[in-house]
Amino acid sequence: MPTSDSAQWVAFLVCAFFLGHLLLLIGSYIDPLYNRLRERRSPYSNDSAYACATEIRDLLIDANERKALNTFQWSRATLITSSPVAADEVHRLEADSEYFLSMMIVCVLASVVLLIEHHTLRALIEHHILRALIALVLVPPCFARYYEQRLKSTTQAYIHVITLYRAGLSKGIGPPVKEGAV
Numbered sequence: 001m002p003t004s005d006s007a008q009w010v011a012f013l014v015c016a017f018f019l020g021h022l023l024l025l026i027g028s029y030i031d032p033l034y035n036r037l038r039e040r041r042s043p044y045s046n047d048s049a050y051a052c053a054t055e056i057r058d059l060l061i062d063a064n065e066r067k068a069l070n071t072f073q074w075s076r077a078t079l080i081t082s083s084p085v086a087a088d089e090v091h092r093l094e095a096d097s098e099y100f101l102s103m104m105i106v107c108v109l110a111s112v113v114l115l116i117e118h119h120t121l122r123a124l125i126e127h128h129i130l131r132a133l134i135a136l137v138l139v140p141p142c143f144a145r146y147y148e149q150r151l152k153s154t155t156q157a158y159i160h161v162i163t164l165y166r167a168g169l170s171k172g173i174g175p176p177v178k179e180g181a182v
Helices: 005-041 049-060 063-068 071-082 084-116 121-127 129-137 139-167
Strands: none
Touching: 005 084, 005 139, 049 071, 049 139, 071 084, 071 139, 084 129, 084 139, 129 139
16 A cells, blocks of 8 residues: 555546546446437437438548448547537537446445445444435436437537538538539
């Protein structure tokens, strides 16, 4: 165990970094639930931002490249090269969604640990059942915020790409120039 204050801080930061990545890995198993819910609550239609961004992507890259890049990945890459300010906005929304995803996992794990920590029912009731219930009650709001921020991040990425494309402000993704036009 580290003895100096700075060594303890370094150990704490390394552990926190590792645990954060572990939480996101566990949270990635929630993606199918997000996708099913998104399709049920807010399905993309032909006139949606997703469909428009996909159409632009498909105009600009080959079929082989489409297999490697889904529309969101392509939109993010395009924003990074064409509009760092828009890319920062999308990254912030992604970070917010990842935070609430991690908080949801922490709440579930905390409630489990609090419930199994005591060996007797009396000790459980006296010490941790309320805390465990509070942690469980926080799971749905954390999921709701995760869902909202993730949907916003993808939608904003698509809207920015569409806007850049139509305005011709993006490096290499502007509307195709018609023959004979200057």
